[in-house]
Amino acid sequence: MKTTTKNSSRSILKSKFNSKSTEKQDLISGYLFISPFIIGFLLFIIVPMGISLFMAFHNYDLLTKAEFTGLDNFKKIFFDDPKFRQALKVTLNYVICAVPLRLIIALAVAMLINRPSKLSGAYRVLFYIPSIIGGSVAVSIMWRNIFGDSGLINGLLESINLDPIYFFKNPGTALLTLILLAGWQFGSSMLIFLSGLKNIPNDYYEAAQIDGAGKLRQFVSITLPCLTPIIFFNLVMQTIQSFLTFTPAFVITNGTGSPRNGTLVYSLYVYQKAFSDFKMGYASALAWILIILIAVITLIFFATSKFWVFSESEEV
CATH class of the missing domain: 1.10.3720.10 (MetI-like)
Incomplete structure:
Protein backbone atom coordinates (compact mmCIF):
# COMPACT_ATOMS: atom_id res chain seq x y z
CA MET A 1 0.00 0.00 0.00
CA LYS A 2 2.81 2.41 0.95
CA THR A 3 4.61 1.54 -2.27
CA THR A 4 1.52 2.33 -4.33
CA THR A 5 1.08 5.67 -2.53
CA LYS A 6 4.74 6.60 -3.13
CA ASN A 7 4.45 5.69 -6.81
CA SER A 8 1.29 7.76 -7.24
CA SER A 9 2.93 10.73 -5.48
CA ARG A 10 5.96 10.45 -7.72
CA SER A 11 3.78 10.28 -10.83
CA ILE A 12 1.86 13.37 -9.69
CA LEU A 13 5.09 15.30 -9.03
CA LYS A 14 6.49 14.12 -12.34
CA SER A 15 3.37 15.22 -14.24
CA LYS A 16 3.48 18.64 -12.52
CA PHE A 17 7.14 19.00 -13.40
CA ASN A 18 6.47 18.00 -17.00
CA SER A 19 3.53 20.41 -17.13
CA LYS A 20 5.67 23.30 -15.86
CA SER A 21 8.44 22.36 -18.26
CA THR A 22 5.96 22.32 -21.16
CA GLU A 23 4.53 25.70 -20.14
CA LYS A 24 8.04 27.16 -19.97
CA GLN A 25 8.87 25.78 -23.39
CA ASP A 26 5.63 27.17 -24.81
CA LEU A 27 6.40 30.56 -23.25
CA ILE A 28 9.89 30.59 -24.73
CA SER A 29 8.54 29.51 -28.13
CA GLY A 30 5.93 32.27 -27.99
CA TYR A 31 8.54 34.93 -27.24
CA LEU A 32 10.73 33.61 -30.05
CA PHE A 33 7.86 33.86 -32.51
CA ILE A 34 6.99 37.45 -31.55
CA SER A 35 10.62 38.55 -31.15
CA PRO A 36 10.91 39.86 -34.75
CA PHE A 37 7.94 42.15 -34.14
CA ILE A 38 9.24 43.27 -30.74
CA ILE A 39 12.73 43.95 -32.12
CA GLY A 40 11.30 45.81 -35.13
CA PHE A 41 8.92 47.79 -32.91
CA LEU A 42 11.77 48.85 -30.64
CA LEU A 43 14.26 49.63 -33.42
CA PHE A 44 11.95 51.34 -35.91
CA ILE A 45 9.30 52.96 -33.69
CA ILE A 46 10.29 53.41 -30.04
CA VAL A 47 13.96 54.33 -30.62
CA PRO A 48 13.20 56.81 -33.46
CA MET A 49 10.45 58.37 -31.37
CA GLY A 50 12.87 58.78 -28.48
CA ILE A 51 15.48 60.38 -30.75
CA SER A 52 12.79 62.64 -32.25
CA LEU A 53 11.68 63.75 -28.78
CA PHE A 54 15.30 64.49 -27.88
CA MET A 55 15.81 66.49 -31.09
CA ALA A 56 12.62 68.51 -30.53
CA PHE A 57 14.47 70.42 -27.80
CA HIS A 58 17.60 70.96 -29.88
CA ASN A 59 18.81 72.89 -32.89
CA TYR A 60 20.23 70.30 -35.28
CA ASP A 61 21.03 70.46 -39.00
CA LEU A 62 22.63 67.02 -39.56
CA LEU A 63 26.07 68.59 -40.07
CA THR A 64 26.86 70.22 -36.75
CA LYS A 65 26.49 69.08 -33.17
CA ALA A 66 23.00 69.33 -31.71
CA GLU A 67 22.55 72.45 -29.59
CA PHE A 68 20.08 72.38 -26.71
CA THR A 69 17.50 75.16 -27.09
CA GLY A 70 14.80 74.09 -24.63
Missing part, protein backbone atom coordinates in the same frame (compact mmCIF):
# COMPACT_ATOMS: atom_id res chain seq x y z
CA LEU A 71 11.32 75.14 -25.73
CA ASP A 72 12.52 77.56 -28.41
CA ASN A 73 11.38 75.35 -31.28
CA PHE A 74 7.87 75.15 -29.86
CA LYS A 75 7.75 78.91 -29.19
CA LYS A 76 8.75 79.66 -32.77
CA ILE A 77 6.16 77.22 -34.10
CA PHE A 78 3.24 78.67 -32.15
CA PHE A 79 4.14 82.38 -32.26
CA ASP A 80 6.44 83.05 -35.23
CA ASP A 81 5.51 80.55 -37.93
CA PRO A 82 2.53 81.43 -40.17
CA LYS A 83 3.22 78.38 -42.37
CA PHE A 84 2.55 76.15 -39.36
CA ARG A 85 -0.91 77.66 -38.99
CA GLN A 86 -1.49 77.32 -42.73
CA ALA A 87 -0.40 73.66 -42.73
CA LEU A 88 -2.64 72.96 -39.74
CA LYS A 89 -5.58 74.70 -41.41
CA VAL A 90 -5.11 72.81 -44.68
CA THR A 91 -4.78 69.49 -42.86
CA LEU A 92 -7.90 70.06 -40.76
CA ASN A 93 -9.89 71.02 -43.87
CA TYR A 94 -8.60 67.91 -45.59
CA VAL A 95 -9.51 65.63 -42.66
CA ILE A 96 -12.95 67.17 -42.14
CA CYS A 97 -13.83 66.65 -45.82
CA ALA A 98 -11.92 63.49 -46.74
CA VAL A 99 -12.86 61.25 -43.81
CA PRO A 100 -16.68 61.59 -44.07
CA LEU A 101 -16.49 61.32 -47.87
CA ARG A 102 -14.49 58.09 -47.67
CA LEU A 103 -16.75 56.56 -45.00
CA ILE A 104 -19.97 57.47 -46.83
CA ILE A 105 -18.74 55.98 -50.10
CA ALA A 106 -17.41 52.90 -48.29
CA LEU A 107 -20.73 52.27 -46.52
CA ALA A 108 -22.77 52.84 -49.68
CA VAL A 109 -20.65 50.43 -51.72
CA ALA A 110 -20.63 47.87 -48.89
CA MET A 111 -24.44 47.90 -48.80
CA LEU A 112 -24.57 47.36 -52.56
CA ILE A 113 -22.09 44.47 -52.46
CA ASN A 114 -23.88 42.92 -49.48
CA ARG A 115 -26.75 41.97 -51.77
CA PRO A 116 -26.65 38.33 -52.97
CA SER A 117 -24.71 38.12 -56.22
CA LYS A 118 -22.44 35.63 -57.97
CA LEU A 119 -19.96 38.44 -58.69
CA SER A 120 -19.82 39.84 -55.15
CA GLY A 121 -16.33 38.39 -54.62
CA ALA A 122 -15.04 40.00 -57.81
CA TYR A 123 -16.61 43.32 -56.83
CA ARG A 124 -14.84 43.24 -53.46
CA VAL A 125 -11.47 42.74 -55.15
CA LEU A 126 -12.10 45.50 -57.71
CA PHE A 127 -13.22 48.02 -55.11
CA TYR A 128 -10.36 47.12 -52.76
CA ILE A 129 -7.58 47.60 -55.35
CA PRO A 130 -7.53 51.45 -55.06
CA SER A 131 -6.81 51.13 -51.33
CA ILE A 132 -3.81 48.90 -52.06
CA ILE A 133 -2.24 51.17 -54.67
CA GLY A 134 -3.89 54.45 -53.66
CA GLY A 135 -0.95 55.76 -51.63
CA SER A 136 1.65 54.98 -54.28
CA VAL A 137 3.63 57.50 -56.30
CA ALA A 138 2.26 56.08 -59.56
CA VAL A 139 -1.36 56.74 -58.57
CA SER A 140 -0.49 60.29 -57.46
CA ILE A 141 1.12 60.92 -60.84
CA MET A 142 -1.96 59.49 -62.55
CA TRP A 143 -4.17 61.78 -60.47
CA ARG A 144 -2.01 64.78 -61.41
CA ASN A 145 -2.36 63.90 -65.08
CA ILE A 146 -6.13 63.50 -64.78
CA PHE A 147 -6.65 66.91 -63.18
CA GLY A 148 -3.73 68.73 -64.83
CA ASP A 149 -4.11 71.71 -67.15
CA SER A 150 -3.95 69.39 -70.18
CA GLY A 151 -5.32 66.38 -68.34
CA LEU A 152 -8.25 64.08 -68.93
CA ILE A 153 -10.85 66.27 -67.19
CA ASN A 154 -9.98 69.41 -69.15
CA GLY A 155 -9.77 67.37 -72.35
CA LEU A 156 -13.36 66.22 -71.82
CA LEU A 157 -14.48 69.78 -71.01
CA GLU A 158 -12.87 71.15 -74.15
CA SER A 159 -14.47 68.38 -76.24
CA ILE A 160 -17.91 69.71 -75.28
CA ASN A 161 -16.86 73.36 -75.72
CA LEU A 162 -16.58 74.20 -72.02
CA ASP A 163 -13.85 76.27 -70.40
CA PRO A 164 -11.08 74.26 -68.76
CA ILE A 165 -10.69 74.21 -64.98
CA TYR A 166 -7.15 74.80 -63.77
CA PHE A 167 -7.34 72.69 -60.64
CA PHE A 168 -3.74 73.13 -59.51
CA LYS A 169 -3.71 76.91 -59.86
CA ASN A 170 -6.38 77.51 -57.25
CA PRO A 171 -5.84 76.53 -53.58
CA GLY A 172 -9.42 75.37 -53.11
CA THR A 173 -9.65 73.16 -56.19
CA ALA A 174 -6.11 71.83 -55.66
CA LEU A 175 -7.06 70.60 -52.19
CA LEU A 176 -10.29 69.24 -53.65
CA THR A 177 -8.31 66.90 -55.90
CA LEU A 178 -6.54 65.47 -52.84
CA ILE A 179 -9.89 65.00 -51.10
CA LEU A 180 -11.31 63.20 -54.14
CA LEU A 181 -8.26 60.92 -54.20
CA ALA A 182 -8.89 60.10 -50.53
CA GLY A 183 -12.53 59.31 -51.33
CA TRP A 184 -11.37 56.95 -54.07
CA GLN A 185 -9.38 54.94 -51.51
CA PHE A 186 -12.39 53.51 -49.68
CA GLY A 187 -11.63 49.80 -50.09
CA SER A 188 -10.37 48.93 -46.62
CA SER A 189 -13.24 50.73 -44.87
CA MET A 190 -15.68 49.08 -47.28
CA LEU A 191 -14.52 45.58 -46.34
CA ILE A 192 -14.86 46.36 -42.64
CA PHE A 193 -18.37 47.76 -43.19
CA LEU A 194 -19.25 44.69 -45.25
CA SER A 195 -18.18 42.43 -42.39
CA GLY A 196 -20.35 44.43 -40.01
CA LEU A 197 -23.37 44.27 -42.32
CA LYS A 198 -23.12 40.49 -42.55
CA ASN A 199 -23.17 40.24 -38.74
CA ILE A 200 -26.50 42.06 -38.39
CA PRO A 201 -29.21 39.44 -37.68
CA ASN A 202 -31.78 39.22 -40.47
CA ASP A 203 -34.49 38.85 -37.81
CA TYR A 204 -34.25 42.60 -37.14
CA TYR A 205 -35.19 43.43 -40.72
CA GLU A 206 -37.98 40.85 -40.84
CA ALA A 207 -39.52 42.27 -37.67
CA ALA A 208 -39.22 45.81 -39.09
CA GLN A 209 -40.94 44.75 -42.32
CA ILE A 210 -43.80 43.23 -40.33
CA ASP A 211 -44.17 46.56 -38.51
CA GLY A 212 -44.35 48.32 -41.87
CA ALA A 213 -40.93 50.01 -41.79
CA GLY A 214 -39.54 51.04 -45.18
CA LYS A 215 -35.97 50.76 -46.39
CA LEU A 216 -34.99 54.20 -45.12
CA ARG A 217 -36.49 53.53 -41.70
CA GLN A 218 -34.71 50.17 -41.51
CA PHE A 219 -31.42 51.84 -42.41
CA VAL A 220 -31.81 54.55 -39.76
CA SER A 221 -33.22 52.36 -36.98
CA ILE A 222 -31.37 49.08 -37.57
CA THR A 223 -28.38 49.30 -39.90
CA LEU A 224 -26.77 52.46 -38.53
CA PRO A 225 -27.14 51.58 -34.81
CA CYS A 226 -25.77 48.08 -35.39
CA LEU A 227 -22.85 49.50 -37.36
CA THR A 228 -21.88 52.19 -34.85
CA PRO A 229 -18.93 50.16 -33.45
CA ILE A 230 -17.68 49.66 -37.03
CA ILE A 231 -18.25 53.32 -37.85
CA PHE A 232 -16.33 54.31 -34.74
CA PHE A 233 -13.40 52.06 -35.64
CA ASN A 234 -13.26 53.33 -39.23
CA LEU A 235 -13.63 56.92 -38.06
CA VAL A 236 -10.65 56.68 -35.72
CA MET A 237 -8.41 54.82 -38.17
CA GLN A 238 -9.24 56.99 -41.17
CA THR A 239 -8.83 60.20 -39.16
CA ILE A 240 -5.34 59.15 -38.06
CA GLN A 241 -4.45 58.12 -41.60
CA SER A 242 -5.73 61.41 -43.04
CA PHE A 243 -3.70 63.49 -40.60
CA LEU A 244 -0.60 61.61 -41.78
CA THR A 245 -1.25 61.94 -45.52
CA PHE A 246 1.88 62.86 -47.45
CA THR A 247 2.53 61.13 -50.79
CA PRO A 248 -0.32 62.65 -52.89
CA ALA A 249 0.44 66.21 -51.77
CA PHE A 250 4.16 65.71 -52.29
CA VAL A 251 3.89 64.18 -55.77
CA ILE A 252 1.08 66.32 -57.16
CA THR A 253 2.70 69.62 -56.08
CA ASN A 254 6.34 68.49 -56.46
CA GLY A 255 6.83 68.92 -52.72
CA THR A 256 5.93 72.63 -52.69
CA GLY A 257 2.38 72.59 -51.34
CA SER A 258 1.37 74.99 -54.11
CA PRO A 259 -0.62 76.95 -55.11
CA ARG A 260 -0.12 79.49 -52.32
CA ASN A 261 0.38 76.66 -49.81
CA GLY A 262 -3.17 75.49 -50.50
CA THR A 263 -2.08 71.84 -50.41
CA LEU A 264 0.55 72.20 -47.72
CA VAL A 265 -0.59 69.34 -45.52
CA TYR A 266 1.12 68.98 -42.15
CA SER A 267 3.34 65.99 -43.01
CA LEU A 268 4.59 67.79 -46.13
CA TYR A 269 5.54 70.81 -44.03
CA VAL A 270 7.44 68.56 -41.60
CA TYR A 271 9.27 67.08 -44.60
CA GLN A 272 10.15 70.54 -45.93
CA LYS A 273 11.61 71.63 -42.60
CA ALA A 274 13.58 68.42 -42.19
CA PHE A 275 14.93 67.75 -45.67
CA SER A 276 14.75 71.12 -47.45
CA ASP A 277 15.69 73.50 -44.63
CA PHE A 278 17.67 70.85 -42.67
CA LYS A 279 16.06 71.94 -39.40
CA MET A 280 15.75 68.50 -37.84
CA GLY A 281 15.03 69.77 -34.36
CA TYR A 282 12.28 72.06 -35.63
CA ALA A 283 10.79 69.27 -37.73
CA SER A 284 10.85 66.93 -34.72
CA ALA A 285 8.95 69.51 -32.66
CA LEU A 286 6.39 69.79 -35.46
CA ALA A 287 6.02 66.02 -35.55
CA TRP A 288 5.41 65.81 -31.80
CA ILE A 289 2.76 68.51 -32.01
CA LEU A 290 1.01 66.40 -34.64
CA ILE A 291 1.26 63.28 -32.44
CA ILE A 292 -0.27 65.16 -29.51
CA LEU A 293 -3.02 66.60 -31.73
CA ILE A 294 -3.94 63.14 -33.06
CA ALA A 295 -3.89 61.72 -29.52
CA VAL A 296 -6.22 64.48 -28.25
CA ILE A 297 -8.68 64.00 -31.12
CA THR A 298 -8.64 60.23 -30.62
CA LEU A 299 -9.34 60.69 -26.90
CA ILE A 300 -12.25 62.97 -27.76
CA PHE A 301 -13.64 60.28 -30.06
CA PHE A 302 -13.40 57.70 -27.27
CA ALA A 303 -14.89 60.06 -24.68
CA THR A 304 -17.90 60.87 -26.87
CA SER A 305 -18.41 57.33 -28.18
CA LYS A 306 -20.56 56.36 -25.19
CA PHE A 307 -23.27 58.74 -26.48
CA TRP A 308 -23.62 57.20 -29.95
CA VAL A 309 -21.83 53.84 -30.14
CA PHE A 310 -24.16 50.93 -29.24
CA SER A 311 -22.79 47.70 -27.82
CA GLU A 312 -24.23 44.26 -28.60
CA SER A 313 -25.91 44.12 -25.20
CA GLU A 314 -27.94 47.26 -25.89
CA GLU A 315 -31.23 47.28 -27.66
CA VAL A 316 -31.31 48.43 -31.25
Whole structure:
Protein backbone atom coordinates (compact mmCIF):
# COMPACT_ATOMS: atom_id res chain seq x y z
CA MET A 1 0.00 0.00 0.00
CA LYS A 2 2.81 2.41 0.95
CA THR A 3 4.61 1.54 -2.27
CA THR A 4 1.52 2.33 -4.33
CA THR A 5 1.08 5.67 -2.53
CA LYS A 6 4.74 6.60 -3.13
CA ASN A 7 4.45 5.69 -6.81
CA SER A 8 1.29 7.76 -7.24
CA SER A 9 2.93 10.73 -5.48
CA ARG A 10 5.96 10.45 -7.72
CA SER A 11 3.78 10.28 -10.83
CA ILE A 12 1.86 13.37 -9.69
CA LEU A 13 5.09 15.30 -9.03
CA LYS A 14 6.49 14.12 -12.34
CA SER A 15 3.37 15.22 -14.24
CA LYS A 16 3.48 18.64 -12.52
CA PHE A 17 7.14 19.00 -13.40
CA ASN A 18 6.47 18.00 -17.00
CA SER A 19 3.53 20.41 -17.13
CA LYS A 20 5.67 23.30 -15.86
CA SER A 21 8.44 22.36 -18.26
CA THR A 22 5.96 22.32 -21.16
CA GLU A 23 4.53 25.70 -20.14
CA LYS A 24 8.04 27.16 -19.97
CA GLN A 25 8.87 25.78 -23.39
CA ASP A 26 5.63 27.17 -24.81
CA LEU A 27 6.40 30.56 -23.25
CA ILE A 28 9.89 30.59 -24.73
CA SER A 29 8.54 29.51 -28.13
CA GLY A 30 5.93 32.27 -27.99
CA TYR A 31 8.54 34.93 -27.24
CA LEU A 32 10.73 33.61 -30.05
CA PHE A 33 7.86 33.86 -32.51
CA ILE A 34 6.99 37.45 -31.55
CA SER A 35 10.62 38.55 -31.15
CA PRO A 36 10.91 39.86 -34.75
CA PHE A 37 7.94 42.15 -34.14
CA ILE A 38 9.24 43.27 -30.74
CA ILE A 39 12.73 43.95 -32.12
CA GLY A 40 11.30 45.81 -35.13
CA PHE A 41 8.92 47.79 -32.91
CA LEU A 42 11.77 48.85 -30.64
CA LEU A 43 14.26 49.63 -33.42
CA PHE A 44 11.95 51.34 -35.91
CA ILE A 45 9.30 52.96 -33.69
CA ILE A 46 10.29 53.41 -30.04
CA VAL A 47 13.96 54.33 -30.62
CA PRO A 48 13.20 56.81 -33.46
CA MET A 49 10.45 58.37 -31.37
CA GLY A 50 12.87 58.78 -28.48
CA ILE A 51 15.48 60.38 -30.75
CA SER A 52 12.79 62.64 -32.25
CA LEU A 53 11.68 63.75 -28.78
CA PHE A 54 15.30 64.49 -27.88
CA MET A 55 15.81 66.49 -31.09
CA ALA A 56 12.62 68.51 -30.53
CA PHE A 57 14.47 70.42 -27.80
CA HIS A 58 17.60 70.96 -29.88
CA ASN A 59 18.81 72.89 -32.89
CA TYR A 60 20.23 70.30 -35.28
CA ASP A 61 21.03 70.46 -39.00
CA LEU A 62 22.63 67.02 -39.56
CA LEU A 63 26.07 68.59 -40.07
CA THR A 64 26.86 70.22 -36.75
CA LYS A 65 26.49 69.08 -33.17
CA ALA A 66 23.00 69.33 -31.71
CA GLU A 67 22.55 72.45 -29.59
CA PHE A 68 20.08 72.38 -26.71
CA THR A 69 17.50 75.16 -27.09
CA GLY A 70 14.80 74.09 -24.63
CA LEU A 71 11.32 75.14 -25.73
CA ASP A 72 12.52 77.56 -28.41
CA ASN A 73 11.38 75.35 -31.28
CA PHE A 74 7.87 75.15 -29.86
CA LYS A 75 7.75 78.91 -29.19
CA LYS A 76 8.75 79.66 -32.77
CA ILE A 77 6.16 77.22 -34.10
CA PHE A 78 3.24 78.67 -32.15
CA PHE A 79 4.14 82.38 -32.26
CA ASP A 80 6.44 83.05 -35.23
CA ASP A 81 5.51 80.55 -37.93
CA PRO A 82 2.53 81.43 -40.17
CA LYS A 83 3.22 78.38 -42.37
CA PHE A 84 2.55 76.15 -39.36
CA ARG A 85 -0.91 77.66 -38.99
CA GLN A 86 -1.49 77.32 -42.73
CA ALA A 87 -0.40 73.66 -42.73
CA LEU A 88 -2.64 72.96 -39.74
CA LYS A 89 -5.58 74.70 -41.41
CA VAL A 90 -5.11 72.81 -44.68
CA THR A 91 -4.78 69.49 -42.86
CA LEU A 92 -7.90 70.06 -40.76
CA ASN A 93 -9.89 71.02 -43.87
CA TYR A 94 -8.60 67.91 -45.59
CA VAL A 95 -9.51 65.63 -42.66
CA ILE A 96 -12.95 67.17 -42.14
CA CYS A 97 -13.83 66.65 -45.82
CA ALA A 98 -11.92 63.49 -46.74
CA VAL A 99 -12.86 61.25 -43.81
CA PRO A 100 -16.68 61.59 -44.07
CA LEU A 101 -16.49 61.32 -47.87
CA ARG A 102 -14.49 58.09 -47.67
CA LEU A 103 -16.75 56.56 -45.00
CA ILE A 104 -19.97 57.47 -46.83
CA ILE A 105 -18.74 55.98 -50.10
CA ALA A 106 -17.41 52.90 -48.29
CA LEU A 107 -20.73 52.27 -46.52
CA ALA A 108 -22.77 52.84 -49.68
CA VAL A 109 -20.65 50.43 -51.72
CA ALA A 110 -20.63 47.87 -48.89
CA MET A 111 -24.44 47.90 -48.80
CA LEU A 112 -24.57 47.36 -52.56
CA ILE A 113 -22.09 44.47 -52.46
CA ASN A 114 -23.88 42.92 -49.48
CA ARG A 115 -26.75 41.97 -51.77
CA PRO A 116 -26.65 38.33 -52.97
CA SER A 117 -24.71 38.12 -56.22
CA LYS A 118 -22.44 35.63 -57.97
CA LEU A 119 -19.96 38.44 -58.69
CA SER A 120 -19.82 39.84 -55.15
CA GLY A 121 -16.33 38.39 -54.62
CA ALA A 122 -15.04 40.00 -57.81
CA TYR A 123 -16.61 43.32 -56.83
CA ARG A 124 -14.84 43.24 -53.46
CA VAL A 125 -11.47 42.74 -55.15
CA LEU A 126 -12.10 45.50 -57.71
CA PHE A 127 -13.22 48.02 -55.11
CA TYR A 128 -10.36 47.12 -52.76
CA ILE A 129 -7.58 47.60 -55.35
CA PRO A 130 -7.53 51.45 -55.06
CA SER A 131 -6.81 51.13 -51.33
CA ILE A 132 -3.81 48.90 -52.06
CA ILE A 133 -2.24 51.17 -54.67
CA GLY A 134 -3.89 54.45 -53.66
CA GLY A 135 -0.95 55.76 -51.63
CA SER A 136 1.65 54.98 -54.28
CA VAL A 137 3.63 57.50 -56.30
CA ALA A 138 2.26 56.08 -59.56
CA VAL A 139 -1.36 56.74 -58.57
CA SER A 140 -0.49 60.29 -57.46
CA ILE A 141 1.12 60.92 -60.84
CA MET A 142 -1.96 59.49 -62.55
CA TRP A 143 -4.17 61.78 -60.47
CA ARG A 144 -2.01 64.78 -61.41
CA ASN A 145 -2.36 63.90 -65.08
CA ILE A 146 -6.13 63.50 -64.78
CA PHE A 147 -6.65 66.91 -63.18
CA GLY A 148 -3.73 68.73 -64.83
CA ASP A 149 -4.11 71.71 -67.15
CA SER A 150 -3.95 69.39 -70.18
CA GLY A 151 -5.32 66.38 -68.34
CA LEU A 152 -8.25 64.08 -68.93
CA ILE A 153 -10.85 66.27 -67.19
CA ASN A 154 -9.98 69.41 -69.15
CA GLY A 155 -9.77 67.37 -72.35
CA LEU A 156 -13.36 66.22 -71.82
CA LEU A 157 -14.48 69.78 -71.01
CA GLU A 158 -12.87 71.15 -74.15
CA SER A 159 -14.47 68.38 -76.24
CA ILE A 160 -17.91 69.71 -75.28
CA ASN A 161 -16.86 73.36 -75.72
CA LEU A 162 -16.58 74.20 -72.02
CA ASP A 163 -13.85 76.27 -70.40
CA PRO A 164 -11.08 74.26 -68.76
CA ILE A 165 -10.69 74.21 -64.98
CA TYR A 166 -7.15 74.80 -63.77
CA PHE A 167 -7.34 72.69 -60.64
CA PHE A 168 -3.74 73.13 -59.51
CA LYS A 169 -3.71 76.91 -59.86
CA ASN A 170 -6.38 77.51 -57.25
CA PRO A 171 -5.84 76.53 -53.58
CA GLY A 172 -9.42 75.37 -53.11
CA THR A 173 -9.65 73.16 -56.19
CA ALA A 174 -6.11 71.83 -55.66
CA LEU A 175 -7.06 70.60 -52.19
CA LEU A 176 -10.29 69.24 -53.65
CA THR A 177 -8.31 66.90 -55.90
CA LEU A 178 -6.54 65.47 -52.84
CA ILE A 179 -9.89 65.00 -51.10
CA LEU A 180 -11.31 63.20 -54.14
CA LEU A 181 -8.26 60.92 -54.20
CA ALA A 182 -8.89 60.10 -50.53
CA GLY A 183 -12.53 59.31 -51.33
CA TRP A 184 -11.37 56.95 -54.07
CA GLN A 185 -9.38 54.94 -51.51
CA PHE A 186 -12.39 53.51 -49.68
CA GLY A 187 -11.63 49.80 -50.09
CA SER A 188 -10.37 48.93 -46.62
CA SER A 189 -13.24 50.73 -44.87
CA MET A 190 -15.68 49.08 -47.28
CA LEU A 191 -14.52 45.58 -46.34
CA ILE A 192 -14.86 46.36 -42.64
CA PHE A 193 -18.37 47.76 -43.19
CA LEU A 194 -19.25 44.69 -45.25
CA SER A 195 -18.18 42.43 -42.39
CA GLY A 196 -20.35 44.43 -40.01
CA LEU A 197 -23.37 44.27 -42.32
CA LYS A 198 -23.12 40.49 -42.55
CA ASN A 199 -23.17 40.24 -38.74
CA ILE A 200 -26.50 42.06 -38.39
CA PRO A 201 -29.21 39.44 -37.68
CA ASN A 202 -31.78 39.22 -40.47
CA ASP A 203 -34.49 38.85 -37.81
CA TYR A 204 -34.25 42.60 -37.14
CA TYR A 205 -35.19 43.43 -40.72
CA GLU A 206 -37.98 40.85 -40.84
CA ALA A 207 -39.52 42.27 -37.67
CA ALA A 208 -39.22 45.81 -39.09
CA GLN A 209 -40.94 44.75 -42.32
CA ILE A 210 -43.80 43.23 -40.33
CA ASP A 211 -44.17 46.56 -38.51
CA GLY A 212 -44.35 48.32 -41.87
CA ALA A 213 -40.93 50.01 -41.79
CA GLY A 214 -39.54 51.04 -45.18
CA LYS A 215 -35.97 50.76 -46.39
CA LEU A 216 -34.99 54.20 -45.12
CA ARG A 217 -36.49 53.53 -41.70
CA GLN A 218 -34.71 50.17 -41.51
CA PHE A 219 -31.42 51.84 -42.41
CA VAL A 220 -31.81 54.55 -39.76
CA SER A 221 -33.22 52.36 -36.98
CA ILE A 222 -31.37 49.08 -37.57
CA THR A 223 -28.38 49.30 -39.90
CA LEU A 224 -26.77 52.46 -38.53
CA PRO A 225 -27.14 51.58 -34.81
CA CYS A 226 -25.77 48.08 -35.39
CA LEU A 227 -22.85 49.50 -37.36
CA THR A 228 -21.88 52.19 -34.85
CA PRO A 229 -18.93 50.16 -33.45
CA ILE A 230 -17.68 49.66 -37.03
CA ILE A 231 -18.25 53.32 -37.85
CA PHE A 232 -16.33 54.31 -34.74
CA PHE A 233 -13.40 52.06 -35.64
CA ASN A 234 -13.26 53.33 -39.23
CA LEU A 235 -13.63 56.92 -38.06
CA VAL A 236 -10.65 56.68 -35.72
CA MET A 237 -8.41 54.82 -38.17
CA GLN A 238 -9.24 56.99 -41.17
CA THR A 239 -8.83 60.20 -39.16
CA ILE A 240 -5.34 59.15 -38.06
CA GLN A 241 -4.45 58.12 -41.60
CA SER A 242 -5.73 61.41 -43.04
CA PHE A 243 -3.70 63.49 -40.60
CA LEU A 244 -0.60 61.61 -41.78
CA THR A 245 -1.25 61.94 -45.52
CA PHE A 246 1.88 62.86 -47.45
CA THR A 247 2.53 61.13 -50.79
CA PRO A 248 -0.32 62.65 -52.89
CA ALA A 249 0.44 66.21 -51.77
CA PHE A 250 4.16 65.71 -52.29
CA VAL A 251 3.89 64.18 -55.77
CA ILE A 252 1.08 66.32 -57.16
CA THR A 253 2.70 69.62 -56.08
CA ASN A 254 6.34 68.49 -56.46
CA GLY A 255 6.83 68.92 -52.72
CA THR A 256 5.93 72.63 -52.69
CA GLY A 257 2.38 72.59 -51.34
CA SER A 258 1.37 74.99 -54.11
CA PRO A 259 -0.62 76.95 -55.11
CA ARG A 260 -0.12 79.49 -52.32
CA ASN A 261 0.38 76.66 -49.81
CA GLY A 262 -3.17 75.49 -50.50
CA THR A 263 -2.08 71.84 -50.41
CA LEU A 264 0.55 72.20 -47.72
CA VAL A 265 -0.59 69.34 -45.52
CA TYR A 266 1.12 68.98 -42.15
CA SER A 267 3.34 65.99 -43.01
CA LEU A 268 4.59 67.79 -46.13
CA TYR A 269 5.54 70.81 -44.03
CA VAL A 270 7.44 68.56 -41.60
CA TYR A 271 9.27 67.08 -44.60
CA GLN A 272 10.15 70.54 -45.93
CA LYS A 273 11.61 71.63 -42.60
CA ALA A 274 13.58 68.42 -42.19
CA PHE A 275 14.93 67.75 -45.67
CA SER A 276 14.75 71.12 -47.45
CA ASP A 277 15.69 73.50 -44.63
CA PHE A 278 17.67 70.85 -42.67
CA LYS A 279 16.06 71.94 -39.40
CA MET A 280 15.75 68.50 -37.84
CA GLY A 281 15.03 69.77 -34.36
CA TYR A 282 12.28 72.06 -35.63
CA ALA A 283 10.79 69.27 -37.73
CA SER A 284 10.85 66.93 -34.72
CA ALA A 285 8.95 69.51 -32.66
CA LEU A 286 6.39 69.79 -35.46
CA ALA A 287 6.02 66.02 -35.55
CA TRP A 288 5.41 65.81 -31.80
CA ILE A 289 2.76 68.51 -32.01
CA LEU A 290 1.01 66.40 -34.64
CA ILE A 291 1.26 63.28 -32.44
CA ILE A 292 -0.27 65.16 -29.51
CA LEU A 293 -3.02 66.60 -31.73
CA ILE A 294 -3.94 63.14 -33.06
CA ALA A 295 -3.89 61.72 -29.52
CA VAL A 296 -6.22 64.48 -28.25
CA ILE A 297 -8.68 64.00 -31.12
CA THR A 298 -8.64 60.23 -30.62
CA LEU A 299 -9.34 60.69 -26.90
CA ILE A 300 -12.25 62.97 -27.76
CA PHE A 301 -13.64 60.28 -30.06
CA PHE A 302 -13.40 57.70 -27.27
CA ALA A 303 -14.89 60.06 -24.68
CA THR A 304 -17.90 60.87 -26.87
CA SER A 305 -18.41 57.33 -28.18
CA LYS A 306 -20.56 56.36 -25.19
CA PHE A 307 -23.27 58.74 -26.48
CA TRP A 308 -23.62 57.20 -29.95
CA VAL A 309 -21.83 53.84 -30.14
CA PHE A 310 -24.16 50.93 -29.24
CA SER A 311 -22.79 47.70 -27.82
CA GLU A 312 -24.23 44.26 -28.60
CA SER A 313 -25.91 44.12 -25.20
CA GLU A 314 -27.94 47.26 -25.89
CA GLU A 315 -31.23 47.28 -27.66
CA VAL A 316 -31.31 48.43 -31.25
